Amino acid sequence: MRSTRRDSLFCLVITLATLVLHLLPTGFDSRGPARSLRSQGKVIATDDSRVRTLGPVTTGIQSVTVELLDGPFAGRTVTAHNEILGKLELDKRFHVGDRVLTVLTLDDQGDISVAVAHDFYRLDVELALFGLFALALIVFAGWTGAKALLSFVFSAYALWKLLVPALLSGWDPIFVTLLVTTVLLAAIIFLVAGLSRRGAVAFLGSLLGILTTCAMALLFGAAFRVHGSVLPFSETLLHMGLGHLDLTQIFLAAIFLACSGAVMDLAMDVATSMAEVAAANPALTFGQLLRSGLRVGQAVVGTMTTTLLLAYSGTATALLMLLMAQGIPLAVIMNSTYVAAEVLRTVVGSFGMVLVAPCTALVGATLLARRPRFHPPAAQH
Structure with a gap:
């Protein structure tokens, strides 16, 4: 009962922290265009008379008649x-019936002076997809799924409201990222595992793995x-007047x-495996539990x-195709x-995962193993 009360209190704390992050300004909120609205x-109509196509490249300005909703x-x-720039990853071509996010610039009288069709309107679809994800998570995992959903929302807010503004402000990227990552590890693990020894083992083991990876x-x-300019859009930050940023440290x-x-x-x-084994056989010693944890870690690391x-190769598929197509x-x-950067990210990240298993096994054996009881010497007669 006491454990349940502690877990509920921790959930309440994370919920309140999420609400605070939601209301917290980033410090960059007022840097957008003055007197502008989004709608x-x-x-309802398009004009492509100023759009030109030459081979795979399309450039020009498309005029779009939009009914504001x-x-x-x-x-x-x-x-x-x-405006169509000839870059497929950035350009969009609108047709009648499309829903668009329109940016409206207002004049001194508060009327519309300029309207820009910024992009397709996707917020409703994104919210619907997130709702399905939340529903599936809660239906499958129940209360644990609800806590996992809370950790998901908290993590998103922490990254957007804490990490990104701190990096933009020029804080040390390694320090601030380690700090935010540690907070996220604690929130996620203790929400899911509860304020328990199992949670402590998972937190300390994962923290040791992150420190090793760093x-x-x-x-x-x-x-x-x-x-660090290998990160997409990172060089654009320098052209925006953010020359104080250390892109290489941000990349690392x-x-x-x-x-x-x-x-x-x-x-x-x-x-979790070590906690289950320890619960099933409380008499296990430190060495026995350590060997059990190492065997579990070896099996998991084999696939992890x-x-x-696979994750990084998926994002670099087009680059690999381009290099092979050129016969390099x-x-x-x-x-x-670019390939060296992917190798660095993949191998260093995988190295951290290899070491987190024995680190977690060692911490688990320390916290979960049976403690020898002290027996006072028998009284002498």
């Missing part, structure tokens, strides 16, 4: 422009000589942040080592900056 709109100008029809990233990051911090979820999963698997390889030798490919 959902429906495309919400906000103070709901029901009003405006003509918005959609040290490996710093050690081999310098040897690989990879600049992103390595252990990206693998923290997999490290936490592995630590939780080992900790390829997790990051493998030795040249492995020495290219």
Whole structure:
């Protein structure tokens, strides 16, 4: 009963922290365009007369007639422009019936002066998808699923309201990322596992794995000589006047942040197995429980080592196809900056997952093993 009360209190604390993060300003909220509004709109007409296509490249300006659906100008029809730059990953082409997010710039009288069709309106679909995810999680896992959902929301807010603003403000990327990652590990693990020895084992084991990954990233990051501009859109930050940012340190911090979820999963698997074994046989000694944890860790690591390889390969598929299509030798490919960056992220992250298993097993054996009882000497007659 006491454990349930502690867990409920911890859930309440994380819920309140999530609400505080929701209300917390990032410090960059007021840096957007002055006197601007965003409104959902429906495309009722398009004009492609200024759009030109040459081979796979399309450029120009598409004029879009939009009926605004919400906000103070709901029901009003405006003509918005959609600039097409010839970059498929950024461009969009609107058609009649599409729903768009329209950015409205207001004049001094508060009327619309310029309208831009920013992108397709996706918020309703995103919310519907998240709702299905939340429903499936709660239906399958019940109260544990509800706590996992809370940890998901808290993590998203912590990354957006704490980590990203701190990095933009020029805080040390390694320190602030380690700090936020530690907070997330504690919140996620203790929400799911409860304030228990099992949770403590999983938290300490995963923290040791993250610290190891951080040290490996710093050690081999310098040897690989990879600049942080390999991160998508990172160089754009410098052109925006954020020249104080250390992109390389941000890239190295992103390595252990990206693998923290997999490290936490592995630590939780080992900790849960050891807790079950200890509960089934409380007489197990430190050495017996350690060997049990190591055997579980060996089995889990066998499949987890390829997790990051598959994840990062999925994001770099187009790059690998481009390099192969050009007939570039493998030795040249492995020495290219982008591929070297992926190798660094994959191997360093996997190295952290290999070490988290024995670390968790050692912590678990220390916290879960039977403690020898002290027997006072028999009285002498």
